[in-house]
Amino acid sequence: MAAKNGEKLSLVPNKQKQQKKKREKAKDNGDYLKNLGQQLLTSRAHINNLPILLTYITPNSPPQHALESLLSLQSFFTPLLPQLSSSSANSANQEPDPEIVYLTWLRSKFDDFVRCLVDILVSPQSEDALREILLDAVMEFVKVGNAGKFHSAIYHKLLRAIIHSELGAEDIVLVLLASKYFTYIDVCYFTYISLEKLVRTLEAKEDGNASLDAEKKIQSKTSMELSIHKMKFLLSRIPQLEALEENLQMWNGLGLFAEKDNKQETIAVKDKNTKKSQKSGDKVLSSRSIAKKMKLKLTKAWLSFLRLPLPLSVYKEVLVALHQSVIPYISNPIMLCDFLTQSYDIGGVVSVMALSSLYVLMTEHGLEYPNFYDKLYALLEPAIFIAKHRAKFFQLLDSSLKSSLLPAYLAAAFCKKLSRLTLFVPPSGAIVIVALVNNLLQKHPSISCLVHQERDTGETPVGEKRKQGIDHFKNEEMDPKKTNAIRSSLWEMDTLRHHYCAPVSRFAVSLANDLAVSARVPEISVIDLSSGSYGTIFNDEMKRRVKQVAGAFYNATPTSLFSESDFPGWEFKFTANGSEPHEESAKRQRTVGVEA
Numbered sequence: 387m388a389a390k391n392g393e394k395l396s397l398v399p400n401k402q403k404q405q406k407k408k409r410e411k412a413k414d415n416g417d418y419l420k421n422l423g424q425q426l427l428t429s430r431a432h433i434n435n436l437p438i439l440l441t442y443i444t445p446n447s448p449p450q451h452a453l454e455s456l457l458s459l460q461s462f463f464t465p466l467l468p469q470l471s472s473s474s475a476n477s478a479n480q481e482p483d484p485e486i487v488y489l490t491w492l493r494s495k496f497d498d499f500v501r502c503l504v505d506i507l508v509s510p511q512s513e514d515a516l517r518e519i520l521l522d523a524v525m526e527f528v529k530v531g532n533a534g535k536f537h538s539a540i541y542h543k544l545l546r547a548i549i550h551s552e553l554g555a556e557d558i559v560l561v562l563l564a565s566k567y568f569t570y571i572d573v574c575y576f577t578y579i580s581l582e583k584l585v586r587t588l589e590a591k592e593d594g595n596a597s598l599d600a601e602k603k604i605q606s607k608t609s610m611e612l613s614i615h616k617m618k619f620l621l622s623r624i625p626q627l628e629a630l631e632e633n634l635q636m637w638n639g640l641g642l643f644a645e646k647d648n649k650q651e652t653i654a655v656k657d658k659n660t661k662k663s664q665k666s667g668d669k670v671l672s673s674r675s676i677a678k679k680m681k682l683k684l685t686k687a688w689l690s691f692l693r694l695p696l697p698l699s700v701y702k703e704v705l706v707a708l709h710q711s712v713i714p715y716i717s718n719p720i721m722l723c724d725f726l727t728q729s730y731d732i733g734g735v736v737s738v739m740a741l742s743s744l745y746v747l748m749t750e751h752g753l754e755y756p757n758f759y760d761k762l763y764a765l766l767e768p769a770i771f772i773a774k775h776r777a778k779f780f781q782l783l784d785s786s787l788k789s790s791l792l793p794a795y796l797a798a799a800f801c802k803k804l805s806r807l808t809l810f811v812p813p814s815g816a817i818v819i820v821a822l823v824n825n826l827l828q829k830h831p832s833i834s835c836l837v838h839q840e841r842d843t844g845e846t847p848v849g850e851k852r853k854q855g856i857d858h859f860k861n862e863e864m865d866p867k868k869t870n871a872i873r874s875s876l877w878e879m880d881t882l883r884h885h886y887c888a889p890v891s892r893f894a895v896s897l898a899n900d901l902a903v904s905a906r907v908p909e910i911s912v913i914d915l916s917s918g919s920y921g922t923i924f925n926d927e928m929k930r931r932v933k934q935v936a937g938a939f940y941n942a943t944p945t946s947l948f949s950e951s952d953f954p955g956w957e958f959k960f961t962a963n964g965s966e967p968h969e970e971s972a973k974r975q976r977t978v979g980v981e982a
Contacts, residue, residue: 463527741762795866
């Protein structure tokens with residue numbers, strides 16, 4: 387037992403020795419890599435150190451080793467890049483030159499170096515600090531890797547690796563790329579180009595998934611949805627064209643927007659690193675020409691992206707931002723009409739989100755959509771008054787119904803449909819409806835007959851008696867032409883005068899008073915009321931100063947729950963014991979039967 391205990395005690399110093407050896411080995415590796423890098427930078431005789439340093443740039447390598455190798459190889463390759471780009475063109479010579487062979491070999495090692503950097507960059511195992519350094523290194527190669535010009539091939543490899551990787555939709559690499567480099571117009575330009583190419587690869591991948599089994603199809607669909615999320619993130623983070631035009635900075639100002647005509651208006655490009663303007667030989671096209679090129683690339687990228695099978699979350703985000711972020715900057719907005727009309731035909735909240743962009747195309751770009759008002763009428767459901775984007779919908783609804791060219795039957799149908807919804811919607815929705823109905827009646831005097839219409843204005847068939855008090859409005863009918871709204875009346879609006887919510891009843895009474903005045907009253911702004919809720923109504927009531935408060939609900943104590951005036955034609959008679967007469971007779975019959 388003593389020997390065994392002694393053996394156990396001897397394991398502790400052995401373990402410490404092993405850990406000490408590992409630390410010394412790691413330190414030696416750091417010094418070893420530093421020496422390899424210094425030798426590589428000093429003399430060409432140590433060129434074989436290059437493949438050794440490349441072996442340490444892997445996702446499994448310690449971060450300090452990968453960083454030390456990166457610094458050495460980046461210092462080695464950066465001054466050689468202009469020679470490496472020109473060597474590929476001369477490599478096809480029949481008589482091999484040793485110098486060209488050497489440069490060609492270096493070019494292949496540089497490609498391996500970039501590939502290793504990208505692999506670590508998109509690896510979830512890598513540390514965030516190291517990935518930020520690697521991103522800056524790759525973008526430096528993008529800046530000068532093509533004989534001093536923008537290297538679009540390296541940038542496309544970077545974006546392709548990010549899109550097809552397992553990184554999340556808002557990973558730090560995507561955030562850093564957008565925040566640090568999307569302020570440069572040439573980076574945004576090539577981002578549009580690369581994303582368009584990546585969309586084509588995703589479409590080809592989707593077509594090839596038809597032959598896969600069910601499990602692989604699910605995995606492929608999940609991977610594609612993640613890629614779509616990342617593409618949407620990049621597209622939405624590119625600044626608007628006005629912001630890029632105001633600050634025409636380029637990551638590399640050589641060759642992208644080169645001047646072709648000496649007479650063309652030119653401007654100097656500011657270099658952020660040198661804080662100086664380029665010389666006269668490095669001028670670029672005018673801002674108008676640059677904007678035209680950017681619009682073409684933006685158009686192709688977005689149209690390609692919208693062809694993908696977008697997940698529902700991405701689909702909604704796109705519809706919400708399309709009328710502000712895309713339509714004003716696209717070369718021909720009418721090209722979005724197919725996507726928007728299909729979205730508008732889906733119904734529900736998707737149609738509400740597509741309404742903003744579709745309205746812009748109709749009012750500003752001459753789009754003709756005959757079924758617009760039919761689809762808009764179908765959206766009038768109680769659920770729309772609790773939807774997230776109801777405020778924008780009500781504003782567009784009010785704007786769409788203000789046209790003086792709107793037929794009377796259509797205006798009456800919308801007016802009656804909104805009035806009927808007051809019976810089902812919350813108080814905040816009823817207030818919005820009162821404003822919409824008021825604007826409709828003010829803008830379309832031809833439907834003022836709906837305010838107080840007691841008689842049936844239609845013709846009664848022969849042999850059929852005229853029915854009084856019948857509402858001819860067909861609430862379930864989806865076609866506004868067939869609703870018979872013009873033969874109805876707005877009796878629902880009259881019921882709001884007795885609404886349980888005081889703000890609704892006051893607003894309805896004010897509407898009735900305005901309609902009683904023959905003079906035209908101003909329209910009500912729906913914007914101020916469209917985002918209301920129970921909370922806003924309660925807060926407004928708490929701030930309201932009440933001058934007079936009723937002491938009791940009744941002047942005299944009531945003797946019954948209902949009065950006979952509430953039910954004309956009915957009589958409520960009670961016996962001495964409080965039961966109704968038919969109940970008393972039934973009791974008497976049962977008693978007689980028992981005695982018999």
